[in-house]
Amino acid sequence: MSDNILVIGSGAGGATVARELSKKGKKVTLVEKGNFHPKGSAAKNLKSKLAIQEIDTIKEEKLKKNELYKYLIKNLTDDNVHRLNLELMYLEGVGGTTTVSMANACYACSSCYADSTTTQFQRHDLELYDEFLEASQEMNVNPLPFEYRGPITQKITDAGEKLGFFMEAMPKFIDFSICDKCGNCLFYCKTNAKWDSTFYINEAQKNGAELITDFNIKRVLHNQKRVTGVEGVFNGNKKIIKADKVILSAGALNTPIILRNSGIKKGVGENIFCDLFITVGAFLKDSNFNQEIPMGVKTEFGPYFISPHFSAYLPPLIEQKYKEQGKTVEVSSKDVVGFMIKIADESNGYIDKKGQIFKDISSQDLKLFEEGIKKASDILIEIGADPNSIVISPVRGAHPGGSAAMGRVVDESLQTEIEGLYIADASVIPRAPGRPPILTIVGLAKKLAKIIVQKS
Ligand SMILES: Cc1cc2nc3c(=O)[nH]c(=O)nc-3n(C[C@H](O)[C@H](O)[C@H](O)COP(=O)(O)OP(=O)(O)OC[C@H]3O[C@@H](n4cnc5c(N)ncnc54)[C@H](O)[C@@H]3O)c2cc1C
Numbered sequence: 001m002s003d004n005i006l007v008i009g010s011g012a013g014g015a016t017v018a019r020e021l022s023k024k025g026k027k028v029t030l031v032e033k034g035n036f037h038p039k040g041s042a043a044k045n046l047k048s049k050l051a052i053q054e055i056d057t058i059k060e061e062k063l064k065k066n067e068l069y070k071y072l073i074k075n076l077t078d079d080n081v082h083r084l085n086l087e088l089m090y091l092e093g094v095g096g097t098t099t100v101s102m103a104n105a106c107y108a109c110s111s112c113y114a115d116s117t118t119t120q121f122q123r124h125d126l127e128l129y130d131e132f133l134e135a136s137q138e139m140n141v142n143p144l145p146f147e148y149r150g151p152i153t154q155k156i157t158d159a160g161e162k163l164g165f166f167m168e169a170m171p172k173f174i175d176f177s178i179c180d181k182c183g184n185c186l187f188y189c190k191t192n193a194k195w196d197s198t199f200y201i202n203e204a205q206k207n208g209a210e211l212i213t214d215f216n217i218k219r220v221l222h223n224q225k226r227v228t229g230v231e232g233v234f235n236g237n238k239k240i241i242k243a244d245k246v247i248l249s250a251g252a253l254n255t256p257i258i259l260r261n262s263g264i265k266k267g268v269g270e271n272i273f274c275d276l277f278i279t280v281g282a283f284l285k286d287s288n289f290n291q292e293i294p295m296g297v298k299t300e301f302g303p304y305f306i307s308p309h310f311s312a313y314l315p316p317l318i319e320q321k322y323k324e325q326g327k328t329v330e331v332s333s334k335d336v337v338g339f340m341i342k343i344a345d346e347s348n349g350y351i352d353k354k355g356q357i358f359k360d361i362s363s364q365d366l367k368l369f370e371e372g373i374k375k376a377s378d379i380l381i382e383i384g385a386d387p388n389s390i391v392i393s394p395v396r397g398a399h400p401g402g403s404a405a406m407g408r409v410v411d412e413s414l415q416t417e418i419e420g421l422y423i424a425d426a427s428v429i430p431r432a433p434g435r436p437p438i439l440t441i442v443g444l445a446k447k448l449a450k451i452i453v454q455k456s
């Protein structure tokens with residue numbers, strides 16, 4: 001008789017493993033805490049958890065002298081200067097966080113970064129090349145074609161190259177044969193050109209997998225040795241489902257909580273990274289950059305990269321900056337150009353028993369940001385943005401991971417200390433990739449499906 005396999009979470013990891021296993025004829029139940037987002041509403045439902053910084057006194061004195069740090073904490077009061085909250089973003093519901101992605105499809109390979117995820121997993125004897133290739137074909141991964149670059153993105157590319165930076169087209173999981181260049185990737189792709197994990201969920205269902213929504217899994221049941229099922233809340237009632245194998249893919253901020261509730265504690269919820277990012281922006285009247293396909297090109301600098309990006313934080317910050325200079329300038333979204341600086345931050349975060357996250361910006365993180373800000377500002381000025389208008393958005397993180405890392409919580413077959421309990425999501429990535437992780441997570445989930453099929 002075939003094993004009952006239960007997958008928790010329908011984002012990048014969960015949807016992939018459900019699709020792969022159902023394709024191989026396995027009996028799969030995919031359980032999701034949320035429901036379908038009504039068309040176009042996913043971004044409105046974006047959630048964030050505030051990570052508290054715990055700064056010891058010596059570190060604090062050092063940080064207080066750092067100009068960038070002073071700038072970033074500018075809007076905080078004296079009372080909470082010790083506690084610069086970092087906003088970590090994620091989304092619950094069918095498709096998980098993939099539904100709000102910008103379609104960036106980085107392989108996170110050693111040619112962009114020596115401590116890339118590819119290298120990190122190779123250290124655990126896990127090769128993902130075949131899985132990356134499969135995923136790239138299925139997800140339509142291609143560098144953004146030249147004709148899809150907006151005019152400001154092209155100007156930025158030319159300016160960057162003039163200043164000596166290699167600006168390459170961003171690989172995207174977009175079917176360009178149906179993309180209408182609307183630039184709305186984060187909010188709603190009405191043409192279905194952008195891949196998200198609902199594509200894989202649909203296939204899994206066609207293969208016979210069952211999807212149960214609005215089922216909030218609380219813990220995994222086991223007899224100390226082997227998995228026996230899951231327990232959660234469905235329609236306000238406690239519900240138990242028996243299973244022979246459970247794959248936990250609830251995302252890096254939820255997976256550790258379920259593990260802890262299930263009595264698995266060693267190394268869980270420690271070591272968190274989130275690929276911290278900021279957006280540097282400046283005033284360029286009527287540039288209409290906010291309507292271009294976001295992050296169309298990128299430049300790699302080892303542990304960080306920079307990429308053209310608009311953030312809604314920027315217009316009011318620029319207005320405020322002008323005000324401080326005694327000028328009244330109305331700044332709307334169409335008048336702003338910007339760059340995202342995304343870094344491989346230190347894995348120094350942890351989640352406590354109550355689910356509160358603690359995470360510091362380290363001196364090394366600040367150093368990387370400073371380098372990126374300098375380069376991004378030079379490019380923005382080169383394209384004609386006002387040098388007196390440069391501002392920096394708050395620090396955020398959209399790629400939380402590392403909270404149940406390989407080598408600490410799971411072994412090289414992605415299995416925990418409990419036989420039959422596996423993890424396939426961003427939690428298992430050992431250290432920050434500093435790059436968009438969906439392709440890595442999809443690759444890992446494909447690998448896990450192969451491991452399970454081989455074993456059975
Ligand atoms: C605004 C934004 C833009 C991004 N853009 C990109 C991009 O362009 N490229 C890229 O590679 N990455 C991008 N990312 C990051 C990427 O989306 C995530 O890293 C990735 O989706 C994580 O995959 P995952 O499987 O770990 O978790 P998720 O995709 O978050 O899936 C977790 C799922 O588990 C469910 N769940 C949680 N708790 C429970 C529970 N108790 N019971 C049942 N189900 C549960 C959730 O509802 C969710 O569906 C972006 C992130 C954000 C926030």
Ligand code: SF4
Nearest residue numbers: 179180182183185189
């Ligand atoms: S530019 Fe528009 S059509 Fe193209 S992928 Fe993004 S949202 Fe979809």
